Amino acid sequence: MTAVTGQDHTERAGQPGDAHKAAAAANPSAKAPRNASEAESTDGTHARVPDGDSSAPTDSPGSTSSQGSALSQGTWDDGLIARRVDETTGGNQYAVLDSRPAAPPTVSPLVYDGPLRSRLEALRELVGLSRTRLDSRTLAEAGRVLDEASARRRLSGQHTVVAIAGATGSGKSQLFNALAGVAISETGVRRPTTAAPIACSWSDGAASLIERLGIPPRLRRRPLPTVDGDSQLHGLVLVDLPDHDSAAVQHREHVDRILALVDAVIWVVDPEKYADAVLHERYLRPMAAHAEVMFVVLNQIDRLPGEAAEQVLDDLRRLLDEDGIALGEYGEPGTTVLALSALTGDGVGELREVLGQFVAERAAPARRISADVDIAAARLWPVYATQRRTGLSEQAREEFADRLADAVGATAAGEAAERAWLRNANRACGTPWLRLWRWYQDRGEPTTGRLPSRTQADEEATARQRVEQAVRTVADRASAGLPAPWAQAVREAAVRGSKGLPEALDELSVRAGVPTGRPPRPGWWPVAVLCQAAMTILQFLGGLWLLGQIVGVMSPNLGVPVLLMVIGIVGGPLIEWSCRMAARGPARRYGLEAERRLREAAAGCGRARVLDPVAAELLRYREVREQYGRVVGAGR
Template identity: 70%
Template sequence: MVAIAGATGSGKSTLFNALAGVPVAETGLRRPTTSAPLALCWSEGAAGLLDRLGIPGRQRRRPLAGGTGDSDLQGLVLLDLPDHDSAVTAHRDQVDRLLGLVDAVIWVVDPEKYADAALHERYLRPLSGHAEVTFVVLNQIDRLGTEAADLVLDDLRRLLDDDGMALGEHGEPGATVLSLSALTGAGVGEFRELLGRFVQERTAPERRLAADVDAAAARLRPVYVADGRPGLGERAREEFADRLAGAVGARAAGEAAERVWRRTAIKACGTPWLRLYRWYESVRAHGTTDTRLTSPVEDELTARQRVEQAVRAVSDEAARGLPGPWAQAVREAAARGAEGLPEALDELTVTMGDPAARPPRPAWWPAAVFGQVTMTLLQIFGALWLIGQIAGVLTPGLLLPALIMLAGIVGGPLVEWACAAAVRGPARRYGQEAERRLREAAAACGRARVLDPVAAELMRYREVREQYGTASGAGRVGGRAMGIGMGAGPRHGGGGAAFGGVARGTRFGPTRAGAARAR
């Protein structure tokens, strides 16, 4: 399937008749001359294909029989399209539709309109990836001298190069650019031979499909290819866990547990006189407690704003560098998981209980209590002994009872100091353990509700990204990759090329240009 396209008055219908060897297309000064696509078939089995292309039987022609060129063009279906710059909208629509369905295109330009912006911006530039199935013919060179024709042809090649269309010069794959005069026949024979070799290669459908997949992959690249390496690193996960731990007050709970255990140790192992003094101070202060031994209220329950900030930070980190739709999907997954997370963390803190409520009692506490009781009894015994001597009930002798009483007075604070020193390390470890357990529980809750859905979304992106890489990097056409090409629009190489390929039973595979791009 090869289409001849061009602007009004470029002479494409004249070239169509020259290739047919008989005037089958109407030519003249009336514009537009071609109002409907005309098919010229060198094949007997093209009727079904032309039916699917929407070309009625009255618009189908056969070439002039005879000549050596007919055998080379066997299997060719040549279409004469309406003018792409026609004032009639329906004509332009037919051109756009059929350009997305044919296997190759012959663009016919004339010395006056070869640089037309509509041609380059609307067709040649978007179809620059289809250079291997593109012919650009400078017609009407009979109106120019030899030197002028060469200058115009060189300028045409420059414009095509600016459009990004590779030129097939020096044996390299790319568009074929040549000049001729369809009216006088100059260069038509050479072009007919060139077209015959192109037809006999039987690779046009394969090349067109490969170009369609490349074009679709290029348009989809912003959707599937991220900048850098998106994902959640270990540092981002740790920062998320730190924020959740701060939201549930894990550090404050650990410090409170440490303080309570130390206070309990001092209370259990302290002298009764000091405990009595502290009780008196608390009563005098109308029942208030030491604020240093209580955790702030804002740290006892989950702070909703801190949780929202943690979720927002981790979702932004996970979405960094992702294409727009995937970044939005990651943020939405994190937002869905964050629903009810503050309440879940609050319930978690209640379920785990207050680590400072019932601190453990070390095995050496009874011995310390016994030592403190002994010191207290020594004080009482020495005091009673002295009182008895003063009252004259006992034999006078102040030294021994004074020493006993002094031993109790000094020994009590020493026991309390030793207990305070001994409890410092275990109390710190107990507070750290309480903080760790609350921190891990909050991190597990956040991981199940937020990180796992985000990781699942990132995994989906990686899977699709790998499939995209297979379709775009391998340069192959087939299966789902061919489906991508079929979804393309008409001006960018739509899937209509499958008509030509499937009708001929084309074997899909990498093209030379596709293989080079893959390398």
Template identity: 80%
Template sequence: MTYDESLRARLDALRELVGLSRTRLDGATLAEAGRVLDQAAARRELSDRHTVVAVAGATGSGKSTLFNALAGVTISDTGVRRPTTAAPLACSWTDGAAGLLDRLGIPGRLRRRPVQSAGADTDLQGLVLVDLPDHDSAAPEHREHVDRILTLVDAVIWVVDPEKYADAMLHERYLRPLAGHAEVSFVVLNQTDRLPGDAADQVLDDLRRLLDEDGIALGEYGEPGATVLALSAYTGDGVGELREALGQFVSARGAAARRISADLDAAAARLRPVYAAGRRVGLSERAREEFNDRLAEAVGATAAGAAAERAWRRSAGKACGTPWLRLWRWYDDSRSPRSVRRSVPPVDEKATARQRVEQAVRTVGNEAADGLPGPWGQAVRDAAEKGAHGLPEALDELARDAGAPARKPPRPGWWPIAVLLQAMMTLVQIVGGGWLVGQIVGVMEPNLWPPVLLMIAGIVGGPCVEWSCRMAARGPARRYGLEAERKLREAAASCGRARVLDPVAAELLRYREVREQYVRVTGAVGPGESPGNGGMLGSLGAPGSGRGPGRSPARVSELSTTGR
């Protein structure tokens, strides 16, 4: 048989969804989806001219009597012995149903043909009717037959009687779980001949109420849903109405596709907790910035920037300071032992930095996983932790490189002028001192004020030049320190992005892909349409076709994209 484009697209999406999810979800979670795919493929290979309808009911409901009434001949045994039907029986109105019956596991000895008469049953051409054992039978193998065949047939006629139409087992085990299959369900109140007066109408109304509570859409006023009828298979009253409804149902040749579509809805509903996010998900820009800040703190970017700024200022002081001050510093350094700069942080500092990195990774992993269904959230956290292996060591290497002796800071264009002025101040001091000494030894004519003024000018001018240089160096030194801090921050962020953020983004992207496929499975997005404009998907409503309770169209909302 052939499926329409929409159903094929949903099946393809489910197949893709299962393939993408195998590494993240266990086999039990995907088992129902796999069964639906297998059943859809198997039914597609078989006849589309036949519609397989099972007659199911409880012990004593009269389903076998109804089966015989529809067939026009006694095929299924009836009587007071319970259970009467021990194995499924089949009656086919048209040839060519062997493959379908083989799929149901019904042997040839249990296959029958109805009574054929001229002009009779033309509306039932293509019907394959299957009489099931009692679903409440005391024999476990009988219940196993029922449960197995109910997953394979195209439609079901549920036969209930006035005494057990409200049976909890029927409603809780079968009708309520199959509420989404209302369009391929008939619910028949049998044995109305046993009810006096208008009691049949009252029981039928109460049955409709119970079905509505089960979430089964009722096919009233031309709306799609389950067909609910009252009849007496024993007297034949109402059987003709059921035959007419079956004839219209079979002639449409759409039961198999509707059954597969309902199975898809049920599978999507079961999978919803592992695909539908309860809120917008993804890694926000704020979380990424906080992660980068924590890595920068762990690598000591701020301290490295401050050290670079101090180095720039020291270089400026050495170049623009007075020669006497530089000579004194050289002498002081030569007298004190040379301090060895630590290239490796102390053990306690390294431990603290490692703890900061580990905390940063846990925080960003939890932030990215927040709102995701359990398996996908765990996959995101695992990706963050796995990617963080070796991250502390890589950051330690960055810190060591940042703390290693660097080349001299660049000098601005005014430095040569400052050095020249400082040299001139020194020269003025030397000239003034030499002039003064010459006067003292009598080589030069005595006149104290000029050499004294020269020496004062040199002594005062040198520190003034040095102070001016320090003031002028504050801006460049600050910019140099900030640039060093920025480079270290970017290096740490790049390391964290490659090892943690990119793997996390890859897992979020995988989740986005499976979510898009899940939306297509629910039928909320038609063939060729996109479930989102490049963003991740938000929470969905209940999957389905919008027919009856529990089958409203899925609501799709766009989520923020992950960091890539």
């Protein structure tokens, strides 16, 4: 794109273009040229509108009333977009562009490198996994970074948007004009001077980037063409911001909004307010992560005598270091700190050279997005990071199962099953006389003095309390060490699962408790029963024999019947005792089996209702923690 200025025509004195302008100035009522062909000079040169920016008048905010009258008379038609102040002559010279719409230039979108793409994908996954666990305010910054990264990626990758920011009276607009080579932004003693952001583009294809900043076409400019200026800063889009300490609220809103969208920032400070607390606390310190895309320029060094400029510059570096901003010294990446005078031009060439190298690298947009990801990750650190190992240990799971087993009375059920097995063994292998005596004792035992048995309601209340205590304990152990939102999610999952758990455990205790009917008998029981029956028969035979001898039916012989009776009387209890000893092992195994079944049933119910939901929350946290590690670790 080419811009034709009044200075160009002055240098070409005597050419037909100059005669045309002179005639137009001499006769204001003359009809202005309507298109480029009428305004062309003899060598065929003409200017084009940059990126369709001619949709509105583009005169600078500082245009004088004489310029307005010239426009009203139609001298320049609608092509005025800039003016330049010649300090040597004091005259006004203008950059004129043809208003014909030009074909939009082809621009390549921004391409992020592999690590940055990986970090953005991880951040997107992180936000998606966390939406149901974290509030929208916590994820707002991460969502904004993703939106801005996506929006910037669709725009030009050949342009770098750099904002010039500063306080009132720092001379940022003067520096803006010095870099552009034309008086685009108004300067003066009136405060605030810059009321709205002004954009200046050194090449075509930046219209979409400027539109993203919300800068209207009337505030878009082009620099004064020079021999090496265009090539040195090719691809630069410079934005002059209002004062960040302006008394007008909307001015500060413009600054905050655009600073969040640009690729880099040039902070302009002056010797009087370079240590301003507002600048350091509100802007520089929070943007410390953006050190690689920031420039800090000490302006107005012409006001400092002798070595005062170096002293102020050293103090400025010290303040930036205290703000946590890495300084780009000795080849290290970081913020570039320069001293210059926009008024005298001292140091402006150095800034132009450094800025040209910075723009030529075309790495500022990706660096800016990477720094934004770092800041978003740092703000999310409290809700994702933990300094200890989290989760449910095997010991915690076993203790939870033991508490549920105690709640359903698994141990008592096993003991009851063991006693039932032993009673069955006693009935099968015991002597009839001992069983009769026990029956008589049980029947004749008085009920007074016994402790009252607990009611079913009391047992159910105790079981419910034990279940609730078990759930609270496992939830506290599972959430220990987790960030607050995830710990709360784990506890809520445990509480939801515990609803209806006592009732379910009661049903399990009935189904999986002591089986109905008689316990199974081992193979030796029939032999023991036959032996016990034989002992009883021997007692009867011996008794009948003695009775027959007494009544005289049988011949006297006391030895044999007495021996039979002694064998029967002693053998019966001996067999019963032997069977009891032999029954202890099977009875114990039978009780343990009953206890195991009930424990497994209770543990399965607790696992399905409480442990699995808690484990799912812990798994989700591990997933987001892994994604957070990708977001943070890939950038370090």
